[in-house]
Amino acid sequence: MDPVNRPVVPFGKPRAERADAVRNREHLLETAREMIAEHGAGKVTMDALAERAGLGKGTVFRRFGTRAGIFRALLEDDERRFQEQVMSGPPPLGPGAAPGDRLIAYGRARIPFLLRHHIIAQAAMAPGQPTIEAGVNMTRLHIRMLLGQARVDMPELDSLALQLTAALEGPLLLYLSAAAPAAPPAPGTGPHLANSWQALIERVVVLNR
Incomplete structure (x- = not known):
């Protein structure tokens, strides 16, 4: 590969995820962005994100940990x-x-x-x-x-x-x-x-x- 087009930092091949897990991750990230835009980062908590996204708290904890x-x-x-x-x-x-x-x-x-x-x-x-x-x-x-x-x-x-x-x-x-x-x-x-x-x-x- 031409060095000009080579990735600056290779992230590696992502681990395969189930389609529903990918959708949940994208939905949670988009919801978090909406919350930050509306109320600031201080209002984004694990519980608040789960409630706003309409997903279980366990899903949020498994995805992000903290x-x-x-x-x-x-x-x-x-x-x-x-x-x-x-x-x-x-x-x-x-x-x-x-x-x-x-x-x-x-x-x-x-x-x-x-x-x-x-x-x-x-x-x-x-x-x-x-x-x-x-x-x-x-x-x-x-x-x-x-x-x-x-x-x-x-x-x-x-x-x-x-x-x-x-x-x-x-x-x-x-x-x-x-x-x-x-x-x-x-x-x-x-x-x-x-x-x-x-x-x-x-x-x-x-x-x-």
Whole structure:
């Protein structure tokens, strides 16, 4: 497979599920999204989700295990959709554009994604169960691949990819590290971060060829 079209983070072949189990999962995730949109993440509990979805509590517990598991499933589902856009969506986010343009587009898409999901990511946190590792790994591997394709003339591209990943994913980590639940990002945060990301990538790619 062409490396440009290779999955950024291979999730592996999903375990086969019964059709009714798949339907229940999709119904529960959609119901959880509706509850978050209407009342906020704080109102989403195992019992409330079961009642709203019209399913037994046992079904919800078997599917998610804990309340945090609901939000982890939401985050993983949206991360998968995001990765599909990176893998096979239209350029410049998807394949078909120059590596530098794809790096810029990735940051400009990833930043609003992270800011939109910071409440869900915070609710998904549980002791011993990291919630954003897959997304961070996806970003690091994708950045490293594109740096190589751009023929950036710098030593230790792995280290550079790691630092660029921190620059891109770091704001979400700062929100999640707050002692109290983080307030929604201030208006303008996304565009400012996106512009800074573009300026950073332009300097790294253009000045180091």
